[in-house]
Amino acid sequence: AQKVTQAQTEISVVEKEDVTLDCVYETRDTTYYLFWYKQPPSGELVFLIRRNSFDEQNEISGRYSWNFQKSTSSFNFTITASQVVDSAVYFCALSEVRAGGSYIPTFGRGTSLIVHP
Amino acid sequence: NAGVTQTPKFQVLKTGQSMTLQCAQDMNHEYMSWYRQDPGMGLRLIHYSVGAGITDQGEVPNGYNVSRSTTEDFPLRLLSAAPSQTSVYFCASTNSGTEAFFGQGTRLTVV
Numbered sequence: 001a002q003k004v005t006q007a008q009t010e011i012s013v014v015e016k017e018d019v020t021l022d023c024v025y026e027t028r029d030t031t032y033y034l035f036w037y038k039q040p041p042s043g044e045l046v047f048l049i050r051r052n053s054f055d056e057q058n059e060i061s062g063r064y065s066w067n068f069q070k071s072t073s074s075f076n077f078t079i080t081a082s083q084v085v086d087s088a089v090y091f092c093a094l095s096e097v098r099a100g101g102s103y104i105p106t107f108g109r110g111t112s113l114i115v116h117p
Numbered sequence: 118n119a120g121v122t123q124t125p126k127f128q129v130l131k132t133g134q135s136m137t138l139q140c141a142q143d144m145n146h147e148y149m150s151w152y153r154q155d156p157g158m159g160l161r162l163i164h165y166s167v168g169a170g171i172t173d174q175g176e177v178p179n180g181y182n183v184s185r186s187t188t189e190d191f192p193l194r195l196l197s198a199a200p201s202q203t204s205v206y207f208c209a210s211t212n213s214g215t216e217a218f219f220g221q222g223t224r225l226t227v228v
Contacts, residue, residue, distance in 0.1 A: 033214050045219040102167040103213045109159035
């Protein structure tokens with residue numbers, strides 16, 4: 001079973017639509033970290049947000065918002081009023097403790113977002 | 118402030134050849150890791166290191182070798198390249214619980 005499930009392989013929207021990218025994770029740890037990254041067509045990986053397991057506050061940053069719900073093991077990402085520049089692959093990731101006490105992230109398969117003008 | 122420096126950016130290998138992908142970080146991060154990215158598969162962990170002299174296997178370690186002699190460097194070796202190793206490779210560094218910083222990626226083609 002995947003530790004991080006991004007069930008939406010590809011989403012296509014028209015500019016100015018709102019879009020939500022889903023992320024469901026699986027862990028038995030009480031301390032863990034969740035992340036979202038963006039990979040634009042140029043290929044680099046851009047960090048968007050980090051959330052630890054003890055902080056369930058939702059966060060808003062401009063047009064981006066994140067909804068963390070431990071009860072459903074979900075960490076969803078919403079883009080409000082999408083723009084063409086939002087077109088990218090978005091990855092959700094989970095860091096839980098590994099052997100040796102390290103936290104190395106495990107990534108979902110990504111959701112490709114295409115925003116049409 | 119270089120962050121994570123990964124070389125080369127592109128490489129073409131023939132089946133059976135060996136090569137080393139270089140990765141260096143200047144942030145004094147404890148943890149370093151290598152991922153491969155294949156279409157539809159996300160980033161899969163190959164090997165990781167929790168400090169100099171300490172490495173461990175990730176999800177897809179076969180065909181790859183790593184070592185970490187210093188905090189800064191974490192090279193990835195392909196011992197005998199196979200077409201199945203055609204992929205984009207990313208090196209990352211992080212401290213416990215912080216976000217991972219990634220290199221620019223290496224696009225490797227094995228023919």
